[in-house]
Amino acid sequence: GQQVMQIPQYQHVQEGEDFTTYCNSSTTLSNIQWYKQRPGGHPVFLIQLVKSGEVKKQKRLTFQFGEAKKNSSLHITATQTTDVGTYFCAGSGNTPLVFGKGTRLSVIA
C-alpha cells in the first residue's frame, strides 16, 4: 500500500536557525497536506499542495511539492520557540490521507 516516509524523525535547533523536514511517498500523490501538532495537542492543518512543483509560503514557512508529486518539504526560516511541535505530512492518492511519522522539532532558546 501507499507509504509516506518523513525525515528526520527528530530535529533540535537553536532559536534563529533554519529547519527543514522532508516527505517522500512510494506512489504519486494527488495532493499533500501538512499538519502541526503542538506538545499535548492535536494535529492542526497548515496547508495543502496540489500542483506539481508548487511552492507556497506562510510567513516563515515555505512548503514545496515535487515535480513528480512524490515528495514534499517544509522549511522554516529563523525558528522561534513557538515553532516547537511535530510536523506531519499526509499524502492523498487512491486512499484516504496517509500520514508520515512526523518530525519532532525542538527549539532551544
Add this chain to the structure above:
Amino acid sequence: DSGVTQTPKHLITATGQRVTLRCSPRSGDLSVYWYQQSLDQGLQFLIQYYNGEERAKGNILERFSAQQFPDLHSELNLSSLELGDSALYFCASSVDPAGVYEQFFGPGTRLTVL
C-alpha cells in the same frame, strides 16, 4: 477549537475490558476518520465513515469496530483490550469522502490499559 468534540478525554481501564470512544464531527462535515497515535508513532489510520457508511479501512484490528450514526456522530469500540492498545485516539472530520480536503482533528481520547 476545531469544532470536533471527543469524549471522554481520558479513559483508564483494565486488560480484557471493552470501551467506547465518541466523536462529534464539525457541523456540516460528513466524513469521520479515526486514528491511533502511540508514543513516538505517527498517526495510524484506523477507519473512515462517510454519511453513515464505511468508506475506507486502515490498520484496524478485528477487536476494534466503529460506526457512524444518522446524526453523524461516530463511536469507536475497542474490546478485549491489551496493554498495547494504550494510545491517544483521534477523531477527525472533513467535508469530503475522498480525503482531498483538510481534516479537522478533535482533542483526542487518551486510553490507558492497565
